Amino acid sequence: MTGFALGAEQEEWCGHLRALAADRLRPLADKGEPGRVNRPLLAALGELGLLERVFTSGALELCLLRESLAYGCTEAETALALQGLGAHPVLSAGTPEQRARWLPQVRAGRAVAAFALSEPGAGSDAAALALQAVRDTGSAASGGGRGGGRSGGGAGGWRLSGEKCWISNAPEADFYTVFARTGEGPAAKGVTAFLVPADRPGLSGEPLDMLSPHPIGRLTFDGVPVGPQDLLGEPGRGFRVAMDTLNLFRPSVGAFAVGMARAALDATLAYTAARPAFGGVLGDLQAVGHxxxxxxxxxxxxxLLVYAAAGAYDAGSPDVPRRSAMAKLLATETAQYVVDHAVQLHGAVALQRGHLLEHLYREVRAPRIYEGASEVQRTIIAKELYR
Known part of the structure; x- marks a missing residue:
């Protein structure tokens, strides 16, 4: 890719992905139940090798993948992205045993991952996490079958107590990347990351009825046992694990938004070029054309800003936090603008259930909030500029 255009092979790959999303993945998405994990769709993403790409691609390729899937099937894009978000900390900070146990299953679409950071009182201010990891001085406690045997308790163990909220794929995930306060220091310096299988004793959850086709839920931790073998990275360094993951995925959230915007734009061009109006077509009207x-x-x-941010990440640029924040901010705000105006230009037809734009209108709102709301992105950008 140059600074302004994709190469021919990249364009061809993106076209292939758009067709795959429409022809192979869209039918599976349509059969899914809103608010539930679509396991057949995940299995198809695994069989097609797309989940593997999430873990082997650079940031730019991840953006192209997410943008292209979003153009043809937002549900497939979201299912793929959530697997990456939940399991990337295992790839980057997990032990060889954790990687061997979970990553092949995630890549195949057989195990569902989730990223459990947000809490009822700690969303935008992620360093204000309240989920407590208290040292366990009792005897070792048993984990579950899927959890891989005994865990937590005894020397070096913790008990997790508190709540997580607005967690994508909860409560249906098979394991969670959980961020809890272990207290090695104040604020972000006292947060530790853990890999917590869903069947650990004391872990329960409930779905939330959200404006989203994929599951979002609340998790309750009632003395959930975790041990040193469940750590992702070092104690007190969990916030860095979270931020490294978000810095990679924020540009690709922008790519998801760009995919939706491009789908809405193409639909609008086709509609306004054919819709009769005032002796011509809608596209003849200057107000519409402008x-x-x-x-x-x-x-x-x-x-272009999304691609630039991804390129900076792949190049190891020191300004990745600023570029990632800029890309997510502009792309998600732009997608909201484009989809809203596409609906306006289509009129009442776009408000019918099942219409592409009715679907996009519901989908486009959430990315301005999750993985750092637009206001948080502006704060990050300002801090980086004044640094």
Whole structure:
């Protein structure tokens, strides 16, 4: 890729992915139950080798993958991204045993991963986490079958107590990357990351009825046992594990948004070029043409900023936090603008259940909040600029 355009092979790959999303994945997504993990869809993503790409691709390739899938099937894109978000800490900070136990299952679409960071009182301010990991001075406690045997308790163990909220794939995930306060220092310096299988004693959850086709839920930790073998990285270094994961995935959240914006833009071009109006077609009206031009310009600007942020990540640039925040901010805000105006130009037809734009209108809102709301991205950008 140059600074301004993808290469021919990249364009061909993206076209292949868009067709795959529409032809192979969309039918599976349509059969899924809203608010539930679509395991057949995950299995298909594994069989097609797309989940493997999440863990072997650089940031730019991950962006192209997410943008292309989002264009044809947002549910497939989201299922793929959540596997990456939940399991990337295992790849980057897990032990050889943790990787061997979970990553092949995640890549095959047989195990469902989840990233458990947010809490009822700690969303945007992730360093304010309240989930407590208290040293366990009692006897060793048994984990579950899926958890891989005994865990927690005894010397070096902890008990997790508290709640996580608004966790994607909860409560149906098979394991959770959980961030808890172990108290080695104040704020972010006292957070530790753990890999917690879903069948650990004391762990329960409930679904939340959200504006989302994928599951989002609340998790309750009632003295859940974890031990040294469940650590992801070092005690007190969990916040860095979380931020490293988010810095990788934030540009690709922008790519997801760009994919939705491009789908809405293409639908609008086709509709306004054919819809009769005032003796011609809608596209003949200057007001319509100017609005479509603005939609296209903003989408292209967002796309290029996303690619630039991904390129900076792949190059090991020191300004990744700023670039990632800029990419997510502009792309998600742009997608909201483009989808909203696409609905307006389509009129009532776009509000019918099952219409592409009705679907996108529901999907496009959440990315402005999760993985750092737009206001948080602006704060990150300002801090980096003044650093």
């Amino acid at each position: 609005r479509v031009a603005e939609m296209a310009t903003r989408t292209e600007a967002a796309r």
